[in-house]
Each structure stands twice: as structure tokens, then as C-alpha cells.
Amino acid sequence: MDVNAFLDGFGLVTEPQNLLYCxxxxxxxxxxGVLPGLGPAATIAILLPITYSIxxxxxxxxxxxxxxxxxxxxxxxxxxxxxxGEASSxxxxxxxxxxxxxxxxxxxxxxxxxxxxxxxxxxxxxxxLVAPLIAGWALSFGDPEYAALALLGxxxxxxxxxxxxxxxxxxxxxxxxxxxxxxxxxxxxxxxxFGSLQLTEGIDFVVVAMGLFxxxxxxxxxxxxxxxxxxPAAVANIWPSRKDLKQSSGAIGRGSLIGFVLGVLPGGGxxxxxxxxxxxxxxxxxHPERFGRGxxxxxxxxxxxxxxxxxxxxxxxxxxxxxxxxxxxxxxGALLILGISPGPQLVEERPDLFWGVIxxxxxxxxxxxxxxxxxxxIFVRILRVRPAILAPITALITILGVYTINNSTFxxxxxxxxxxxxxxxxxVGFEPGPMVLAFVLGSIVEDGVRRSMLIFDGDxxxxxxxxxxxxxxxxxxLVALWPAAKAALARRKAATVxxxxxxxxxxDTPTR
Amino acid sequence: MSDERTPTPEPxxxxxxxxxxxxxxxxEEERPPAGGPAYQVVGxxxxxxxxxxxxxxxxxxxxxxPRQPGPGLWPFVVSIAITLMxxxxxxxxxxxxxxxxxxxxxxxxxxxxxxxxxxxxxxPVIGFEIPSLLLCVVWLRFLGGESWRSTIITSILTVAxxxxxxxxxxxxxxxxxx
Numbered sequence: 001m002d003v004n005a006f007l008d009g010f011g012l013v014t015e016p017q018n019l020l021y022c023x024x025x026x027x028x029x030x031x032x033g034v035l036p037g038l039g040p041a042a043t044i045a046i047l048l049p050i051t052y053s054i055x056x057x058x059x060x061x062x063x064x065x066x067x068x069x070x071x072x073x074x075x076x077x078x079x080x081x082x083x084x085g086e087a088s089s090x091x092x093x094x095x096x097x098x099x100x101x102x103x104x105x106x107x108x109x110x111x112x113x114x115x116x117x118x119x120x121x122x123x124x125x126x127x128x129l130v131a132p133l134i135a136g137w138a139l140s141f142g143d144p145e146y147a148a149l150a151l152l153g154x155x156x157x158x159x160x161x162x163x164x165x166x167x168x169x170x171x172x173x174x175x176x177x178x179x180x181x182x183x184x185x186x187x188x189x190x191x192x193x194f195g196s197l198q199l200t201e202g203i204d205f206v207v208v209a210m211g212l213f214x215x216x217x218x219x220x221x222x223x224x225x226x227x228x229x230x231x232p233a234a235v236a237n238i239w240p241s242r243k244d245l246k247q248s249s250g251a252i253g254r255g256s257l258i259g260f261v262l263g264v265l266p267g268g269g270x271x272x273x274x275x276x277x278x279x280x281x282x283x284x285x286x287h288p289e290r291f292g293r294g295x296x297x298x299x300x301x302x303x304x305x306x307x308x309x310x311x312x313x314x315x316x317x318x319x320x321x322x323x324x325x326x327x328x329x330x331x332x333g334a335l336l337i338l339g340i341s342p343g344p345q346l347v348e349e350r351p352d353l354f355w356g357v358i359x360x361x362x363x364x365x366x367x368x369x370x371x372x373x374x375x376x377x378i379f380v381r382i383l384r385v386r387p388a389i390l391a392p393i394t395a396l397i398t399i400l401g402v403y404t405i406n407n408s409t410f411x412x413x414x415x416x417x418x419x420x421x422x423x424x425x426x427x428v429g430f431e432p433g434p435m436v437l438a439f440v441l442g443s444i445v446e447d448g449v450r451r452s453m454l455i456f457d458g459d460x461x462x463x464x465x466x467x468x469x470x471x472x473x474x475x476x477x478l479v480a481l482w483p484a485a486k487a488a489l490a491r492r493k494a495a496t497v498x499x500x501x502x503x504x505x506x507x508d509t510p511t512r
Numbered sequence: 513m514s515d516e517r518t519p520t521p522e523p524x525x526x527x528x529x530x531x532x533x534x535x536x537x538x539x540e541e542e543r544p545p546a547g548g549p550a551y552q553v554v555g556x557x558x559x560x561x562x563x564x565x566x567x568x569x570x571x572x573x574x575x576x577x578p579r580q581p582g583p584g585l586w587p588f589v590v591s592i593a594i595t596l597m598x599x600x601x602x603x604x605x606x607x608x609x610x611x612x613x614x615x616x617x618x619x620x621x622x623x624x625x626x627x628x629x630x631x632x633x634x635x636p637v638i639g640f641e642i643p644s645l646l647l648c649v650v651w652l653r654f655l656g657g658e659s660w661r662s663t664i665i666t667s668i669l670t671v672a673x674x675x676x677x678x679x680x681x682x683x684x685x686x687x688x689x690x
Binding site for chain 1: 547551552554555559562566569570573574577578579580581582583584585586587590591593594597598600601604605608610611612614617618620621624625627628629631632633635636640644647648651652655656657658662666667670674678682683684685686
């Protein structure tokens, strides 16, 4: 690791301007985490145009802050309202709300904030140490490896998420097709432009993302979320007692590790790790029946893990150039806008950005800890702002923002079209996430495949005979066939059970 | 528990599955009723049309050969994948419950979308201030059910804030009237 570059990164972060953007980022993140409705991916999408007008490093620091700040904010609504602000805080609801009902909301929030801080910091340390190593190793990757890796990334995000796998893969394939619109970079031929001049340069990623995530989600919320007034529980005594801390320390430690590891995996990230951390605590607890009735570990574990995961999901983006989830895809797009292609060369070519972003997280999390313990009362008050008041503000930010990118009304209409598509997709049960991610990675996959075919002289088996791309593709096949295999296995098990009911009686004694 | 064929799932997996089910249930309460098979079929059919259209168009762009891939080869492969998955979805997806019924409240997003279009049409002509104000009024009063007092105050404050933010704060030249 280049210690000088690392220290220079700190110098950069502590410049007043960058500190200010870091503060704005985590504040916005916390706000949208607290307010149900827009998630971090949608918020980053809506704010993407700002990257055109401010310094690149500051822009990425701010957008990153939104992402990890949202994980802190999501806790507050889970505990106080039984409404998870973020998907990764859903499991926190069980014990968090139970604690709030017992008048211990403050304790739950305090422990969650401390756990979040510890988890994130452990994860940043890991990121600091591991990221340069991975980047160094990945420098030897060629076109076939990148094509395979990007494909695996798309597939993992599509299959690990919630909802129907087939639909998610279909949405991802749409994204890949969408990415081919415009002039082909190899032959100069126009594809799917239908004679439109504006489409020859392809569809702007920012416009697609703002439409699918931003407008789509705004419209969707307009339909669902009104007329539900919630009164938050009172919060007192935010500083956890020594006993609470002692009781949760194990959960925080394990949550940090689980979150760090799962966060690195594409598609995994915050949601999966919060579930896994909660399940682990319940499994190893001597009194699993306490969970769901106000066990403090049930808040500490998932909140620690989701912050650790949010942090470590930066690793594949900053070292391989593969976004691990929808929010990372937004950051990937932001980097592309700034003329920076994320990948293993980033740490060498733009050490200021690489270390600036990583080191800003140490400071951002410190700010979040300060914001979420003493200032929790203010955020609780924000919960009383009606969604109806915020809706037109977000709508205006989106429309005016997308216009400013190219001063083009055409972009507004393209965004509206994608907003409608995003809304309708949600209505018929398709998630727009995999589509946006595949759209971002589409040209990497296509260019990689085509250049590889030239290298291999038209022989596609070349992908499989190179060790790294072969391994990645083997993993691809495994992941693609896993749901089918699991279903088949379950059927066989069911058949065995039906065939041998006597045996079943023996084996069915509870093992929990 | 050494018997491999034992039907009892591993205890750990069991808890995780339990939690996932709980989470799904938790989120379900928030959602409107499912749309039923017709929604699923429409979704799959749209995907099928896109897939087939992609196949035909990209074939026209020229597939080339594996040694010299043409501009149409990659979109052709992707479109084939879309077509196959759409057919599969048509067969197995009819009973899914992940769609949402279009109800009377679906008028709200439709009106919202309309205000987006009106703003986009009017902004280059008369600047962003008046269309933005109109959008705020429609969203607050008619889509959000706010009182007139709250509507007027919030709308004026919002537009004023945007005016100063864009024109003076970020120095971005939005088309403006004043």
C-alpha cells in the first residue's frame, strides 16, 4: 500500500470544501434513510447532474456519503415507526420496535448507532488494506476476464435480489439490449436509433437512471404512500448503559465481519448481510426466544452488518470496476460522467480520488455517529414532515436537474419515458435495479466479448481455457443454474419424505 | 444428524428462511392487492415483443462471423435470450403474485406524469418559474391533499428556493422568465 497516497487522501478530505460535501452527503443520506419512499439509489440518481458542476472528488465523496448515511437513517424509522426506511433495516424492525414499545427506543437507537459506526469503521479498515491488493491483482485482467466478470456481476445482482429470478434476469437482459442503442463503436453502424439524431450517441446513463429510479419511484410513491400518518414513539435516554453495550458487543463484532464479507459479493450487500447477522445471533443465542421480543442484539447485529456491508461494497467498484448493487451502479455512472473509468488502474491513475473517497468514509462515519446520537431528536421531528410536501420538491429536483445536464428538453422527455417504464415495471412485478446495472455494464460486456473474439480468432472456447475467465464463467454457470438445481433438490427431498414417512418421524425432532 | 437424506433442513437455514418469510410478510402489508395472471401475461408478452423485435432488427444490422463479429451479433444474442426468457415466463409465471393492481389511486401517478410533460413543454417557452409553481400546486393540493394555505406557502417557498439555488447558487442557466 502506498502510504503517501493514503496520507495525501486524508489531506484532501480535510479540505474545507470536501468536508462540507461529505457532511451534505451523509446528512442527505440520513434524511432519505429516515423518510420512507426514496431509497439511496434513487436519491443518488436524482442528484447525479450535480456531478457536472462540482469537483469530481467532492462529488463522489458526497454521493458515497448518501449511500452509507442512508443505512444510519433507516434504523430510526424501523425502531420508532415499525417502518423500515431502507430494505436493509427490515430485520431491525422486529426487536427495535419491541424495544421501543418497552420504552427503550433510545437504547435501541444508541446501540444501533454505535454498532453502525464500529461496523463501518472495521469495514473501511478492511477496505483500506484489501482494495489495493485486489486492484494490483486485477491489473493483469484482459478483455475476456472483464467480459466474464461484468456478466457475472449482472447475473449475481439479478439472482440474489428479492423477487422472481427469471424476471430479474429478463430485466437485466433488457438493460444489456438498451446499452446497444446508438452508434456501434467498432463498425460505426447505427443500431436501434430509428433515424433519430439524438439517439446516435446512445442513451445517456444519467437520464435512464433518473427516469427508472427517480421518476419511477416518485410516481410509485405517489400512489402508495399517502394518507398514513404515523406518530413516532418518544425517545429518551439515547446513551446505552454499560450492560447494554456488553450484551451487544459480541453481536457488533460478528456483525462487522459478516457485513464486510457479504458486502463484497455482488448483489449481496446490506440487505443480505443484515438478515444473515440477525440469523447468526439468533442461532448462537442461549435464549433464541428473546429475539423478536426486544433483544438488543437483534438491533445491534443487523445494523452493524448493513453498515459494514455498505462500506465493503465499494471494494468491487473501486478495484474491479464492477458495481455490486444499484447504488454502486449509480456511483459507477457518476465516475464515468467525470471521465474516470473505475477499475484496477484507478488506484494508480487517480490516487486522489481512490484514497479521497475511502478516507472520506472514516470522517463521514464519525459525523454520522455524532449526528445520530445527540441529534436524534431532530431526525425524529423530521419524521413528522408529510410525504405530500416532499413529493413535488423531489419531482422538481429531478426535472430541473436532468435538464441542466445538456440544457436539453429532449432529455426530460427521455427521462419521463423511462420513468413511465420504471413505474409500469414495478406494477407488473419487475425490479428496475438489474436493468440499470446491466445498462451500465452493457458496453463493457459487449466490447469485452468482441475484442476477445478477435484475440481468440473467432474461437469462443478461449473464454474457458484462460484460467481466470474460465473460473469466473464456471461460477456464472453455477449461479445461473443454482435456482433450478435447488428446486430439483427440494422436489427430490419432498419425494424422499413422502416415500419414507417412518424415517421422517425419527428425523423430525426439532434441532433448534 | 449424519443421515444425508434427512428431510429436516439445517437449523441455521431454517432460521434464515423463517426471517425471510417474516420480512416478506412485513412488506406485504404495505402493498396493494396483486394484479393476477392477466398482469403477468401482459408483462411477459411485452418482453416477448421486445425480444422478437430485437432479433429481427439486429439480424438486419449484420451478424458477421465469430471471427469478425458484426454490429448485430451481440444485440442478436441478447434478444434471443430475452425471447427465450419471455416464453419461459409466459409458461411458468402466470401464478406469480408480485404484480400490483391498477386501482383508482393509479390516477395519481398518471396526473403526476402529465404535470411532468406540461412542465417540459412550457419551460423552454415561458421559463421554469410558472410551470414549477403549477406543478407544486397540483401535487400538493390535488395529489397530496394539503390545505390551500399549506399549498400556497410551500409552492412559493419551493420555487423561490430553486430560483436562487440554480441561478445564483450553482449558476446554472435554467430558462427563466424573471
